[in-house]
Amino acid sequence: MPRNVITITAPDRTRKQRRAEARAIALLHAQEPGTSSASGLVLPPAPPGSRLGVGLTRGGYWNPARVRVPAHRATSQHIAGMYPFVADTGIGHRGPVLGVDLNADSLWHFSPWDAYTDTTGRGTLSTNVLVLGAYRSGKSAVVKMLTTRSLAFGHQTVVPSDSKGEWGPVAEAVGGKVIRLGGTHRATLNPLNRGPRRTGASDDEHEKMVRDRRMATLGSLVEMTLPRDARLTPVEHVCLHTALDRAVTTTGDHPTLRAVLAHLAELAASTDPADAEVRVATSRPRFVLQRFVHGDLSGLFEDESTVEFDADAPMVVVDTSELFARGEFVAQLTQVCTTAWVQAVISDRAAKRTRYVVREEGWRDMGSLQNLQMYQQWLKLSRHYGISNIVILHKFTDLDAVGDAQSQERHLAYSIAGDIENKFIFRVNHQEQQSLTARLNLPPHHTEMARGLQSGRFLAYVGQFSYLVDGFCTSTGWERTLFDTDDAITDPTAAPAPPVFDPAVLEAVWPEQQEWT
Template identity: 65%
Template sequence: MTRQRIDFEPGGLSGKERRQGRRERASDQRHHDAPRTQPRERALPEPAVSGPFGPGLAESGYWNLAPVNVPPHQATSQHVAGIYPFVADAGLGHRGPILGVDLNADALWHFSPWETYADSTDRGSFSTNVLVLGAYRAGKSAVIKTLVSRSMAFGHQAVVPSDPKGEWRAVAEAIPGGNVIRLGGAFDTRLNPLDRGPRRTGVSDEQHEQMVKQRRITVLTSLVQAALPGAHLSAVEHAALLEALERCITHTGDRPTLRTVFTELSQITSETDRDRHLAHGAIQPSFVLRRFVNGDLSGLFEDHSTVSFDDDAPIVVVDTSELFARGDLVAQLSQICTTAWNQAVISDRDAHKTRYVIREEGWRDMTSLASLQMYQQWLKLSRHYGISNIVILHKMGDLDAVGEADSQERNLAYSIAGDIENKFIFRINQQESASIQQRLNVPPAHADMARQLRKGEFLAYVGQYSYLVDAFATSTDWEYELFKTDDAMELPGGSPGELQYFEPHDLDSVWPVDSDVDGWLTSSKELK
């Protein structure tokens, strides 16, 4: 290994000052290279040792008996940067809100799904959707809340169709103009999932009617199939639902509700002399909708909406935390209703609005084949509507709750998650390593690294590149207090309510120098 001397000259010097400095350095170099009048004492080489490197070799692996004299090299800082290429990555640029610190480049990391979608380079993305994956208390929700709240300064809005833990309610209440809709418990709020919703801009009457009809029948079929695990609607049952909906639209002046659809289904079951097959097909759907009218889901979705969607609010949150105490099935049915109610409003492309749709416990939107197909279609059309769906999962195993093993439903659920191009992977558990490699095509070195991430750190996959980001490094005290998910939340070395800051370049405590993945930390590597 040779040593080179590199001289730097500060900017702003005159020509005379530059020439004088070069003469002084040249004089010093000649004095250094001049022959010595007295012989130098040379230390004897260390005795040979035997070790893992072989007999006669020192621990360093070789003897260097005489220094190598290499002439100095002069260059500008622009050229010197080429001596050590790829040490720091260029990142995603400075468009969009700051989300954290890029630990590879030791620089601020900006992210906006709409900016990356507009980027035509290989750092751009073909989708605005984001998959967020990580273990409990890895910092997922706090980071997404940071992204959403900071994005509002850029004109973006946010919708949380179902807030199962009541975490987003505090965020909406803290943001001026935020709108919170609370369901269940002591609240008499009702949402009608069969609302027409506002007319979409730039479509004909026929197109608008077709879209409203399709959304309504999809909601009905999703509700029935979710309440009948493992069952699929037959053609006759689907026809009975459609017949009941059409009758209801006619009898109510195009203001259908789950209650009136249930009434029409009950009427169809008694018409055995008119159409025996249709009457039989209406039995199962009528029993499911009966739960919304007289059962454990009554008082929530069976009648006309008592609130409206504030289209101009920076954030709209539907707080369903009271409903989740009733069980998983109630939570799934409620999430289908609230999601459909929100989608009727936000799927207007010509409104020229960009919104985040945060899907906490996103697997609950994939409870049946009908809901999965609607979910997949919604993700595909997200960029068309100016929407960024943020799907949050604790682990890939969450999707095992969808359908049976090797069923069409479960395979479709895994396919939907894997097709989301932008991914934020937080700390994962030991058993999750193989799953993300197989399902998300994550390199083994990255999977090992994900097991050692600290709270608030995540691997970001955007386009063809990956980044190591620390989101909590830029958090403020106000954000930390607002975004923490529970009173027990504590950063390493801190206490509840106390924000700890970490140096982005202090990585030795997380990844040992001799770690197999240590080399990856020096640069962001392109994923092939």
């Protein structure tokens, strides 16, 4: 059989020639079509209608022009299926728009009540929100944006203590009410107000609830003025209970701090030998209440309230900025009194209202163990009353001001903040990384990311899911002007009047529920 014949022909180009041609083609990639290289190779000009070097090229598969594939465009739902570990479908479309989800490239809606009732697996077990961020990170503006945009969804806002006076213009712009304390203002708040009746509660249950709240408030005010780690003795508790009960009787169920002080003085003046221990135990509570009736806090909380809480107002703000100039301790006492007064009013389930309770400088509500326990109980009852507590901290280590290093107060304060399931983490300082990882159990790469966030951007943790949100992307000019809290730094000479609220603005801030693609 014939053998196979192999025919060898000489190549048309040498290896050296092929290498030179490859180098020439590489040089042509950086040149305009129609120019030539030193080797004589010319990239032909693009014919009319073609995109040579951009997408469509002439010359077939071996054309030396650079081929660029156009970007793929798809909805976030499809991208999440193609890249499940990179893209997300977003949080959904319930609630007001708060910004843009930078990972899903979609509008980011948020409502703590909608997140609580969500049954798609992205729901939460709480309606409270922890907001954490350094100065000028945009957290105050985002919180104001959230509360203002929520008005169209029927959610009201209460600020029990506005220590900086920055919420007043916002409340006035949306038709709310501002209660100003201190300075030339003579408004008084009675922290022992009875408050509304709880829906469905019997007479005995309602009376017990009112008495417990009054006693807790009174005990917190007294304990906060005692030396650190000092506690009220059982005899002192009995004195306060007795004086409060007598004040309720003599004032026709309208007790005040002034009336409680008067009955404590009667107990101290008793000549009954059996009351000897009681007479001694009244000294510390009497000295504390003297500050509210005759001391540096007089004219604020010792008598009946001269202002009323407007339950129909979209936003109610208690401006305490004038009082904070008197010192940190006065500020803490003031915050306890205003918070107790507000809580007595808004804990009415019959009204079927949903409210944000914004706690600026939230650590100030944690001055004593008894106050911490009240704080914890109020957070637990937030779902019961339809309330979302927004606790704002500049840094997580702000809680180090509560109690000593290993005290029960310090551990309880960190526990309260750590148990809040919804978290907005803005830009943080380098010192915060360890605290966020250890206390909030955040991934290390998230804490590293939080250090470089731009103003208005934040990491949002809703339940078991996290999002990177740019809140200022959707902010209008009206909002940016109203929510700017740095005007005293950026332009100290400018003092523009607060913008007038226009309902049409709210309709323009967020469109009807729609899918962002």
